[in-house]
Amino acid sequence: MTQQSLPTVVVIGNGMVGYKFCEKLLAKSTAFNLVVFGEEPRVAYDRVHLSEYFGGKTADDLLMAPQQWYHDNHITLHLGDPVQEIDRASQTVHSRRGLVQPYDYLVLATGSSAFVPDIPGVEKEGVMVYRTIEDLEEIKAYAATAKSGAVLGGGLLGLEAAKALLDLGVAETHVVEFAPRLMPRQIDTAGSAMLQHKLEALGLQIHLSKATSSIGGDGKIDSLHFGDGSILEVDMLVISAGIRPRDELAKLAGLEVGMRGGIVVNNDMQTSDPQIFAIGECALHSGMIYGLVAPGYDMAEVVVSQLTQGARAFTGYDMSSKLKLIGVDVASFGDPFIAEPHSRSIVFEDAHSGVYKRINISPDGKYLLGGVLIGDAEAYNMLLQTVNNKIVLPPHPEDLILGARGGEASEGAGVMNLPDEALICSCEAVTKGDICSAVNELGVTSVDGMKKCNKAGTGCSGCVPMVKDLINSTLKANGAYIKNVICEHFDYSRQELFDLFRINDIRTYDAALDHFGKGDGCEVCKPAVGSVLAGLWNELIVKQSTIQDTNDRYLANIQKGGSYSVVPRIAAGEITPEKLIVIGEVAQKYGLYTKITGGQRIDMFGAHLSDLPDIWEELINAGFESGHAYGKSLRTVKSCVGSTWCRFGLHDSVTFAIDIENRYKGIRSPHKLKSGVSGCVRECAEAQAKDFGIIATEKGWNLYVCGNGGAKPQHAQLLASDIDTETCIKYLDRFLMFYIKTADPLMRTATWLNKMDGGMSYLRNVIINDSLGICANLEAEMQLLINNYHCEWKEVVENPELRKQFSHFVNAPKEKDPNMKFELMRGQKAVVEW
Amino acid sequence: MELDVLVAVDWVAVCKTTDVPRDGGVCALVNGEQVAIFNFTRRGEWYATQNLCPHKQQMVLSRGMIGSTGDTCEPKVACPFHKRTFSLITGECLNGDECQIKTYPVKVEGGEVYVGVINT
Numbered sequence: 001m002t003q004q005s006l007p008t009v010v011v012i013g014n015g016m017v018g019y020k021f022c023e024k025l026l027a028k029s030t031a032f033n034l035v036v037f038g039e040e041p042r043v044a045y046d047r048v049h050l051s052e053y054f055g056g057k058t059a060d061d062l063l064m065a066p067q068q069w070y071h072d073n074h075i076t077l078h079l080g081d082p083v084q085e086i087d088r089a090s091q092t093v094h095s096r097r098g099l100v101q102p103y104d105y106l107v108l109a110t111g112s113s114a115f116v117p118d119i120p121g122v123e124k125e126g127v128m129v130y131r132t133i134e135d136l137e138e139i140k141a142y143a144a145t146a147k148s149g150a151v152l153g154g155g156l157l158g159l160e161a162a163k164a165l166l167d168l169g170v171a172e173t174h175v176v177e178f179a180p181r182l183m184p185r186q187i188d189t190a191g192s193a194m195l196q197h198k199l200e201a202l203g204l205q206i207h208l209s210k211a212t213s214s215i216g217g218d219g220k221i222d223s224l225h226f227g228d229g230s231i232l233e234v235d236m237l238v239i240s241a242g243i244r245p246r247d248e249l250a251k252l253a254g255l256e257v258g259m260r261g262g263i264v265v266n267n268d269m270q271t272s273d274p275q276i277f278a279i280g281e282c283a284l285h286s287g288m289i290y291g292l293v294a295p296g297y298d299m300a301e302v303v304v305s306q307l308t309q310g311a312r313a314f315t316g317y318d319m320s321s322k323l324k325l326i327g328v329d330v331a332s333f334g335d336p337f338i339a340e341p342h343s344r345s346i347v348f349e350d351a352h353s354g355v356y357k358r359i360n361i362s363p364d365g366k367y368l369l370g371g372v373l374i375g376d377a378e379a380y381n382m383l384l385q386t387v388n389n390k391i392v393l394p395p396h397p398e399d400l401i402l403g404a405r406g407g408e409a410s411e412g413a414g415v416m417n418l419p420d421e422a423l424i425c426s427c428e429a430v431t432k433g434d435i436c437s438a439v440n441e442l443g444v445t446s447v448d449g450m451k452k453c454n455k456a457g458t459g460c461s462g463c464v465p466m467v468k469d470l471i472n473s474t475l476k477a478n479g480a481y482i483k484n485v486i487c488e489h490f491d492y493s494r495q496e497l498f499d500l501f502r503i504n505d506i507r508t509y510d511a512a513l514d515h516f517g518k519g520d521g522c523e524v525c526k527p528a529v530g531s532v533l534a535g536l537w538n539e540l541i542v543k544q545s546t547i548q549d550t551n552d553r554y555l556a557n558i559q560k561g562g563s564y565s566v567v568p569r570i571a572a573g574e575i576t577p578e579k580l581i582v583i584g585e586v587a588q589k590y591g592l593y594t595k596i597t598g599g600q601r602i603d604m605f606g607a608h609l610s611d612l613p614d615i616w617e618e619l620i621n622a623g624f625e626s627g628h629a630y631g632k633s634l635r636t637v638k639s640c641v642g643s644t645w646c647r648f649g650l651h652d653s654v655t656f657a658i659d660i661e662n663r664y665k666g667i668r669s670p671h672k673l674k675s676g677v678s679g680c681v682r683e684c685a686e687a688q689a690k691d692f693g694i695i696a697t698e699k700g701w702n703l704y705v706c707g708n709g710g711a712k713p714q715h716a717q718l719l720a721s722d723i724d725t726e727t728c729i730k731y732l733d734r735f736l737m738f739y740i741k742t743a744d745p746l747m748r749t750a751t752w753l754n755k756m757d758g759g760m761s762y763l764r765n766v767i768i769n770d771s772l773g774i775c776a777n778l779e780a781e782m783q784l785l786i787n788n789y790h791c792e793w794k795e796v797v798e799n800p801e802l803r804k805q806f807s808h809f810v811n812a813p814k815e816k817d818p819n820m821k822f823e824l825m826r827g828q829k830a831v832v833e834w
Numbered sequence: 835m836e837l838d839v840l841v842a843v844d845w846v847a848v849c850k851t852t853d854v855p856r857d858g859g860v861c862a863l864v865n866g867e868q869v870a871i872f873n874f875t876r877r878g879e880w881y882a883t884q885n886l887c888p889h890k891q892q893m894v895l896s897r898g899m900i901g902s903t904g905d906t907c908e909p910k911v912a913c914p915f916h917k918r919t920f921s922l923i924t925g926e927c928l929n930g931d932e933c934q935i936k937t938y939p940v941k942v943e944g945g946e947v948y949v950g951v952i953n954t
Binding site: 488489510513520522525527546547549550553554558562805808811819820 | 855897899
């Protein structure tokens with residue numbers, strides 16, 4: 001058949017939905033002659049990510065498909081030539097340039113325009129809308145000279161526009177909203193208050209319950225006047241007060257339109273003329289205009305189905321949405337507002353970190369009905385699936401927003417419990433079943449592969465984490481081995497490298513890269529390999545200083561401004577008055593700020609790189625050694641005062657803490673290690689918050705492992721109870737070595753345990769019952785590390801070649817970095833803020 | 835392919851090749867400016883960039899780890915503060931940030947390292 005004899009489908013409008021219709025139709029059938037008319041001068045582009053145009057993306061980056069795509073698919077494209085008339089009797093459309101195009105089917109995808117309220121003064125210069133790339137260019141040009149600007153409308157698009165003004169450098173940006181809250185269609189009052197708080201912290205000024213009565217200025221805007229008599233002076237105004245469906249062409253052709261706009265369609269997306277369809281923001285379905293892209297795509301799918309003898313119908317659409325507004329997560333799903341007596345709400349509010357979560361559950365507690373998330377929307381995908389698939393809630397539905405506390409729930413397991421028909425990517429209508437079968441039958445193993453296969457995640461990209469979880473869980477369920485690799489240069493996990501290096505006697509980074517890697521390495525694999533080599537051989541770290549992070553390279557902690565801090569070892573926090581005086585004298589001589597650390601030692605800040613060897617020379621002469629505060633290694637073993645002095649103490653916790661600190665000092669591990677020893681159950685050394693902690697009991701010691709403070713505090717768990725000192729050290733040797741050999745780079749012991757299959761009972765079996773038969777090896781390997789201990793600073797101080805590396809200027813070793821600036825604070829020096 | 839020299843540069847001797855650690859960098863004072871010089875031993879190449887990391891205005895790039903990225907093995911340096919990485923060839927920030935660092939020509943002759951500064 002020739003092009004001419006095929007039935008002709010004419011699409012009016014080349015926006016996102018119009019484009020998607022063409023794409024979907026072509027995927028189903030090539031038995032149509034497709035003709036597209038567009039009003040804008042460019043081909044369809046991604047309006048959802050329009051604000052990224054300010055973030056450096058070009059108009060070309062935003063295109064849905066390049067112009068060539070239309071040509072390759074035999075689509076006749078008329079850009080910048082809007083249709084002006086539809087002649088339904090002769091089934092033709094007439095364009096502005098005078099083209100007369102017959103049609104068999106007509107698809108109206110005319111979209112919407114920005115709604116501009118009828119406020120006196122809207123015609124003034126400096127009043128703009130936020131809709132097209134041309135609008136953005138106008139805003140950009142105007143913002144260059146504007147000192148202050150306002151956005152009228154605190155909805156989703158309005159806040160996007162406000163972000164755009166901030167990005168464009170408008171110093172004072174206001175948001176004016178008529179309703180008493182932001183995003184009134186999506187979030188509740190408490191959520192709005194939290195969002196407002198966060199946005200204000202970012203520099204936006206927000207005015208709620210403000211009715212704008214007129215726009216002031218002589219030809220050019222200079223102020224907004226409100227119903228309450230107040231005035232806001234601004235140089236520019238962006239109106240984002242909603243959308244208005246583009247139905248004028250339909251109206252002219254005598255098609256039925258709604259009272260407040262919109263082309264009336266049935267469930268098949270047919271207008272009152274069965275040959276004419278309407279989709280996207282111009283269509284009015286059951287009294288509703290859908291201003292999101294996903295339902296628009298679904299409507300396009302329905303029309304394609306109609307034209308190809310399918311049976312898909314449009315039955316409304318879930319308006320749940322998640323977005324990142326100026327760096328703040330905002331999500332709303334299901335029915336966010338439903339309240340007593342139709343539902344009960346569980347609300348979590350953390351004003352400190354700006355998180356608000358509300359979920360509405362059915363009165364019988366069985367089902368999730370909807371909710372709002374502000375500040376942290378990580379749970380959005382799973383919550384939305386729980387609503388849409390009517391999944392019965394767990395006995396403690398609060399876990400859905402608070403996370404399981406203390407339980408053994410594993411992340412990611414939830415996705416596999418979803419039914420196959422669960423819609424994962426709503427933009428492209430991809431279900432869980434589609435994703436799993438792409439993995440099982442087509443061998444897809446990555447998100448990129450999935451995007452190519454069924455377009456999942458290519459729309460708003462909100463579902464990408466869930467798609468990834470599904471791919472990995474499906475692969476895992478099939479018994480596939482999911483490779484955990486360090487970076488692009490090494491196709492191995494840290495644990496694999498550990499074994500490979502030991503078996504092949506690899507002792508340098510270059511040898512590692514030559515034998516097991518590719519390329520030239522990077523800032524990820526260099527320190528990771530350095531850590532593995534240190535865990536195997538414990539050779540002097542400065543011998544390969546350039547593969548170390550800066551702290552390990554210069555054996556000191558880099559601080560703001562580029563100075564370093566110095567921490568000598570004060571095992572268990574015990575120090576003589578003589579040594580205290582030396583620290584005081586050294587700090588005074590080199591002008592250092594001093595502070596007691598959280599680990600019972602003293603930190604000296606603000607040292608110049610070139611002073612470090614001299615400072616350490618003095619400290620070492622006074623009997624100090626490196627405290628390894630800079631390394632991924634044992635920091636400190638904190639102790640209480642113990643039975644020597646304390647009337648409650650059961651054993652001598654200080655002596656034990658000193659022994660342990662000296663035993664494991666200098667040993668490199670995947671991440672830092674902290675420890676504590678308490679002399680009784682009162683736990684003054686906070687041992688249960690450490691990677692390994694020991695608490696005295698009547699009969700001996702209790703050994704706790706895998707706790708930490710930090711961003712996600714976790715209590716250590718009991719590994720063994722009432723053990724003697726020797727057994728305690730034996731278990732510690734095994735435990736630490738097992739961790740050093742098997743953890744991923746930069747993984748603390750707590751996370752290591754959390755990710756371990758079998759958890760604490762498995763670990764206990766390995767360490768105490770020797771279930772893997774490796775304990776003798778672990779102990780021997782640990783002994784080798786202990787035997788190889790050197791004070792790294794002593795080695796440097798005594799070696800002139802190594803000392804030379806500690807200067808700021810290679811060609812002026814005596815000179816210090818002139819950019820380093822300090823000021824005075826409470827009688828000591830402080831770094832000038834960056 | 836021979837590259838045309840578009841601007842004349844003055845070559846300033848800064849240090850001996852042995853002063854710069856293998857696959858690492860040092861900072862040199864060149865006409866009052868801080869320049870980071872990298873001895874990319876693994877590739878047998880030398881690079882020089884500004885020492886200032888534009889992200890937080892810190893004079894530290896010479897203390898960063900070097901490496902390469904991508905199929906083209908683009909040589910790069912990572913700032914020790916927050917691991918922003920920059921191409922050693924173009925100075926472009928490889929993490930998508932809108933900042934760029936200056937790069938300088940380097941040459942090695944008779945065991946001396948020279949940095950090229952534009953002749954004004």
